[in-house]
Amino acid sequence: MNIRLEQPEDYREVENLTRESFWNVYRPGCTEHYVLNQYRSNPDFIPELDLVMEEDGRIIGHIMFSRAELVLDDGTHCPSWTFGPISIHPDYKLQGYGLKLLNYALDKARELGIGFLCMEGNIDFYRHAGFDLASKLKIHYHAEPRDAEVPYFLAQELIPGWLERNGITEATYGPPKGYFVADENPEAFEAYEATFPEKVKTLQPGQLPQFCQSCGMPLTKNEDCGTNADGSTNFDYCQYCYKDGKFLQDCTMDEMIEHCAQFIDEVNKQMLKPMTRDEYVQMMQGFFPMLKRWKK
DSSP states (O other), X not given: OEEEEOOXXXXXXHHHHHHHHHTTTSSSSOOHHHHHHHHTTSTTBOGGGOEEEEETTEEEEEEEEXXXXXXXXXXXXXXXXXXXXXXXXXXGTTTTHHHHHHHHHHHHHHHTTOOEEEEEOOHHHHGGGTOEEGGGGTEEETTSOTTOOOTTEEEEESSTTHHXXXXXXXXXXXXXXXXXHHHXXXXXXXXXXXXXXXXXXXXXXTSOOEEOTTTOOEEOSGGGEEEOTTSXXXXXXXXXXXETTEESOOOOHHHHHHHHHTTHHHHHTTOSSOOOHHHHHHHHHHHGGGSTTTOO
16 A cells, blocks of 8 residues: 555546446535635645555555635634545445555644644545544534534544634634535536546435535435436435426525425424424525525
8 A cells, every 4th residue: 555645647537437436426526626626726636745655556546635724703813724535445344445545544644744634535434533522622514503513523632632722712613615526517517527538427325415506405315316308316405396497386495485484384394493484484594595496
C-alpha cells in the first residue's frame, strides 16, 4: 500500500473512482466526482492534502481537504477546515483502507498546522479517527436548530486547545460554497456526467431523504418520481409535479404551498407531533425556498 499526492495524470482515474465509490450511496447517482473536478481550481482547495492511495500499483482511494470558516456569535469569521469526498473503490471497501487513508491524511494535516476540522458523516465510522459530535464543542450546524445535537455533524481538534487559543468558545459552521457546485450549475454538471459511461440511478434504502424539488413530497421509490422528455426517471421531482419533461402546474411558490396545505391530515399521519394547518404553512414557507424549483 502506498499513499502519495495526486498528480494531473491521475485526475480522470480519480474522478471515476469517486463516481464508482459514491454512486447511489447517498442519493440516486452522485455529484461528488464533479465537486472534485471543480474544486481543484478553487482557492479553498489544499493541494498538499490531495492524496491518493495505491494497492498493487492501482489507485483505490482518494481524499481532499478544503479551507472553511467558523462564524462567531458577534459575526466574526474565523478560519477552519474540512475534508471530503473521501473515496474507496467498491472492491476495497470494508477492509480498513478508508481508515488508513483518513488517519494518514489527518497526520499530514496536523503537520501543516491545521488545528480544527468540521465535516458531515457517519459517526460510527469517523469516531475511529477521533471525531465526535460537533455540538459537544459548541460548534453549531448552519442548517439545524442551534440547540440541536446533530448526529451527522462531526468535529475534531487536531491540535489540542486550538479552539481556546483562537478565542472560539461557540460558533456556527456551514460547508464551503464549492461543495454545492453541481446544484448551482446543473447544466454544466449534466454535460460533465455525460462524459462517463452510463450508469443506472435508483432510489434505495439507506440514502439521504429525497424530496420533490417542487412540492416537498418524500421520494422513497422510483415510482414516486416524475419523468423526463425521453421517458427516463427524473429524481428531482415527483410524478404529481413533473411529467414528460414539464411541470404539471403553472403556479407560484405561494400557490404551491397553499395547494400542499390541503394535505395536512395525510402529513400528520407521519408526524410524532401533529401540526395545525398554519404551522404546516409556516414550515413550508421556510423549506420551499431551498427547493430547486423555487430557489433564487
